[in-house]
Amino acid sequence: MLNGNLSNHLLLGLAQAGLAAVMVIAAMLLARRRQIHVERETLIALLRGLSQVIAVGFVFIVLLRGPRWTSGVILALMIVVAAATSARRAKSIPGAFQTSLCAIAVGAGLIIAIMVLSGVIEHTITALVPVGSMLIAAAMNSNALALDRFRAEVESHVGEIESALALGASPPAAVARFVQISYRASLIPPLNNLRTLGIVWIPGLMTGMLLSGSPPLYAAVYQFVVIAMMFAASGLTCLISTGLIRGHAFTAAQQLRLRGKAA
DSSP states (O other): OHHHHOOSHHHHHHHHHHHHHHHHHHHHHHHHHTTOOOHHHHHHHHHHHHHHHHHHHHHHHHHTTSOTTHHHHHHHHHHHHHHHHHHGGGTTSTTHHHHHHHHHHHHHHHHHHHHHHTTSSOSSHHHHHHHHHHHHHHHHHHHHHHHHHHHHHHHHTHHHHHHHHHTTOOHHHHTHHHHHHHHHHHTHHHHHHHHTBTTTBOOHHHHHHHHTTOOHHHHHHHHHHHHHHHHHHHHHHHHHHHHHHHHHTBOTTSOBOOOTTTO
16 A cells, blocks of 8 residues: 555655554553553664664665775674673673673674685675674674573572582582573574574565575575574574673672672
8 A cells, every 4th residue: 555655765665664663552552551561662662773774774875885894894883782782681790791792792703704704795895784784683682682581590599509609519500500591592583583484484685685686596595594694693692691691690709799689
């Protein structure tokens, strides 16, 4: 219906964005009826998401005429923002931002570097930035899940952890089980994406390649490559972050910092 009434691409896009936003608000209002209040966070996310993606569109117009090295600067800035976003899930843990920054920079950055050097990802801005951003975003989301789950697990088992410490267990050993739980939980979304690729989920990259004239089989295989890279970036990032964050959960005297609101 919108395609038939609006011929201007910008107006059509804004109308489609408005309809999508209405669907989000409807879901938010239904949640509110169950006393689940996410109104403020959802509205802010909607406004930020729309404004940011429009800004990126304008930035790409400029970047397409710029040198290739600018793509590295853009990806580095994305990593910093991704680390800050992930760290919000572990505000009560000192060093959460530094841990997230290191984990995402190494986890996603290493996968991007290997794939660029091997020729899987092209050096051009139009290829490197979009694909790189997908890997960074996947690493960010998994890292946020890992940190949030680790914080929740530790705060829910304070007595068990302190008993282990009292019996002579080292801090890493006392929280080892919760690190494993956090790592497994963080990989549920990327693992499900990989398992259901092509059956439940047909990502936009494959569609875009098909529309640009790429052979269907190559587009399908390359989409698998991207999803596999996202999983690798997520797995490596969370392996690093869960390994580092456990040290920040304790003081220099090996006392537990994370005790929850009730403790």
